[in-house]
Amino acid sequence: xxxxxxxxxxxxxxxxxxxxxxxxxxxxxxxxxxxxxxxxxxxxxxxxxxxxxxxxxxxxxxxxxxxxxxxxxxxxxxxxxxxxxxxxxxxxxxxxxxxxxxxxxxxxxxxxxxxxxxxxxxxxxxxxxxxxxxxxxxxxxxxxxxxxxxxxxxxxxxxxxxxxxxxxxxxxxxxxxxxxxxxxxxxxxxxxxxxxxxxxxxxxxxxxxxxxxxxxxxxxxxxxxxxxxxxxxxxxxxxxxxxxxxxxxxxxxxxxxxxxxxxxxxxxxxxxxxxxxxxxxxxxxxxxxxxxxxxxxxxxxxxxxxxxxxxxxxxxxxxxxxxxxxxxxxxxxxxxxxxxxxxxxxxxxxxxxxxxxxxxxxxxxxxxxxxxxxxxxxxxxxxxxxxxxxxxxxxxxxxxxx
Amino acid sequence: xxxxxxxxxxxxxxxxxxxxxxxxxxxxxxxxxxxxxxxxxxxxxxxxxxxxxxxxxxxxxxxxxxxxxxxxxxxxxxxxxxxxxxxxxxxxxxxxxxxxxxxxxxxxxxxxxxxxxxxxxxxxxxxxxxxxxxxxxxxxxxxxxxxxxxxxxxxxxxxx
Numbered sequence: 001x002x003x004x005x006x007x008x009x010x011x012x013x014x015x016x017x018x019x020x021x022x023x024x025x026x027x028x029x030x031x032x033x034x035x036x037x038x039x040x041x042x043x044x045x046x047x048x049x050x051x052x053x054x055x056x057x058x059x060x061x062x063x064x065x066x067x068x069x070x071x072x073x074x075x076x077x078x079x080x081x082x083x084x085x086x087x088x089x090x091x092x093x094x095x096x097x098x099x100x101x102x103x104x105x106x107x108x109x110x111x112x113x114x115x116x117x118x119x120x121x122x123x124x125x126x127x128x129x130x131x132x133x134x135x136x137x138x139x140x141x142x143x144x145x146x147x148x149x150x151x152x153x154x155x156x157x158x159x160x161x162x163x164x165x166x167x168x169x170x171x172x173x174x175x176x177x178x179x180x181x182x183x184x185x186x187x188x189x190x191x192x193x194x195x196x197x198x199x200x201x202x203x204x205x206x207x208x209x210x211x212x213x214x215x216x217x218x219x220x221x222x223x224x225x226x227x228x229x230x231x232x233x234x235x236x237x238x239x240x241x242x243x244x245x246x247x248x249x250x251x252x253x254x255x256x257x258x259x260x261x262x263x264x265x266x267x268x269x270x271x272x273x274x275x276x277x278x279x280x281x282x283x284x285x286x287x288x289x290x291x292x293x294x295x296x297x298x299x300x301x302x303x304x305x306x307x308x309x310x311x312x313x314x315x316x317x318x319x320x321x322x323x324x325x326x327x328x329x330x331x332x333x334x335x336x337x338x339x340x341x342x343x344x345x346x347x348x349x350x351x352x353x354x355x356x357x358x359x360x361x362x363x364x365x366x367x368x369x370x371x372x373x374x375x376x377x378x379x380x381x382x383x384x385x386x387x388x389x390x391x392x393x394x395x396x397x398x399x400x401x402x
Numbered sequence: 403x404x405x406x407x408x409x410x411x412x413x414x415x416x417x418x419x420x421x422x423x424x425x426x427x428x429x430x431x432x433x434x435x436x437x438x439x440x441x442x443x444x445x446x447x448x449x450x451x452x453x454x455x456x457x458x459x460x461x462x463x464x465x466x467x468x469x470x471x472x473x474x475x476x477x478x479x480x481x482x483x484x485x486x487x488x489x490x491x492x493x494x495x496x497x498x499x500x501x502x503x504x505x506x507x508x509x510x511x512x513x514x515x516x517x518x519x520x521x522x523x524x525x526x527x528x529x530x531x532x533x534x535x536x537x538x539x540x541x542x543x544x545x546x547x548x549x550x551x552x553x554x555x556x557x558x559x560x561x562x
Binding site: 076077078079080081082084085116117118119120121155156157158159160161172173174175176177178193234235236237238242243244269273299301305310313314317320321323 | 425426427428429430431433434437464465468469470471472486487488489491492524525526527528529530531532533537540541542
């Protein structure tokens with residue numbers, strides 16, 4: 001095996017781990033035992049939506065079908081997120097072990113990694129790694145002598161943010177435009193090619209072998225009441241030590257800023273472009289599903305930054321990446337961006353502001369998928385938390401520059 | 403497009419079809435391979451793929467037009483994509499763009515007349531901790547400085 005492991009410290013994913021030990025142990029357990037451990041671990045989906053993994057697997061396992069699939073969502077496109085890149089590059093065995101364990105548990109014979117096109121340089125190393133696993137009988141027919149066969153394929157995306165949404169991802173895998181599907185039916189019943197499919201994030205799958213090794217109750221001792229375990233976060237922006245960190249759920253923004261050596265921080269965007277932006281008075285809030293939820297992106301802005309320019313960048317992103325199939329998202333994001341541009345020109349009125357906020361709220365409930373449901377987040381939170389700066393053109397400085 | 407280029411693309415499609423098969427799930431991998439080799443998926447190529455897969459050409463076009471890494475018009479041999487997402491913006495993406503525009507004589511979104519270079523923006527490439535970043539085809543370059551950019555440019559300029 002050829003991957004280079006940079007030494008990282010962490011409680012779970014970045015802790016000491018003997019390669020393939022989780023997989024080997026899992027294959028000696030019954031499917032029910034695995035589901036039990038996952039349930040007691042309370043592991044939730046790490047892509048951001050936070051759906052319990054044990055429930056997803058249980059539903060897929062319970063579905064009656066001749067074929068089932070395991071799909072790994074490696075379409076990490078949320079601005080400011082790069083934790084999956086680090087896992088794919090440095091610890092691919094954890095991901096593949098998680099997928100094989102998933103296949104064993106739900107009764108699937110095939111796994112597909114949907115790798116975003118921007119990570120195409122990882123295709124060859126990942127395929128080489130898979131070949132080595134095949135040589136060691138960790139993949140293929142009768143894995144480790146068991147009556148269980150599984151194969152993994154890498155599928156390249158072609159540059160579409162919306163394909164990170166699980167049903168859009170499935171459409172893309174099937175050779176269609178990446179447009180989200182109506183739900184129900186959910187992928188656990190009708191996913192890839194209409195067969196029951198579990199779609200899991202890279203980080204969720206990478207956590208599974210650790211839970212198998214040390215047990216669900218061990219895992220659930222970390223974190224908070226409602227958010228168990230740890231989270232990988234990708235920190236970027238104005239700080240001395242950007243990078244990927246494994247933190248316990250419940251860590252405050254203050255502690256995080258100290259960890260990454262950020263100074264003169266004015267704002268922190270939690271959850272990427274589709275997340276919320278908090279100001280200084282909220283730095284005691286914590287990273288947790290019940291408080292500031294994130295798929296992993298933390299962007300730090302210092303006092304010199306122009307919040308309006310940052311907001312404009314986010315909204316331009318959504319206008320471009322909206323797939324266009326539903327009106328609230330397609331038109332809504334354009335309207336939000338147009339309003340940001342109006343503020344830049346100092347042409348906004350307050351009655352308009354109220355209307356546009358209403359529109360943003362409507363987008364949250366009326367959009368078909370997560371993209372349009374969450375794209376108003378930065379708009380609403382930046383306008384609310386940085387009003388003085390945003391509505392006073394003198395204090396903003398030049399808008400062209402972030 | 404020259405006639406022999408057209409023939410080359412059609413021939414290429416015929417040679418890769420066996421490997422991928424004609425199931426709909428093979429459409430993106432097929433289009434991706436055409437794009438990678440010829441830097442475009444022109445209309446006649448879409449029609450050929452549609453015919454082989456027994457779907458309407460509009461189906462193929464709807465897919466080509468959806469994904470930002472697939473395009474009908476030919477792009478350059480080197481596609482330079484500068485990340486414009488926030489972290490790279492904070493780290494000085496603008497300076498990177500200025501240098502590239504000046505050195506290549508292109509504006510963002512343009513392809514050089516000799517079809518050697520295309521300069522464009524891309525959204526977050528997941529390199530935010532090493533911003534500002536740039537991708538040239540599948541190769542990524544991070545923590546860009548003026549010096550580093552000049553070096554990268556001279557490397558690709560030498561590579562004919």
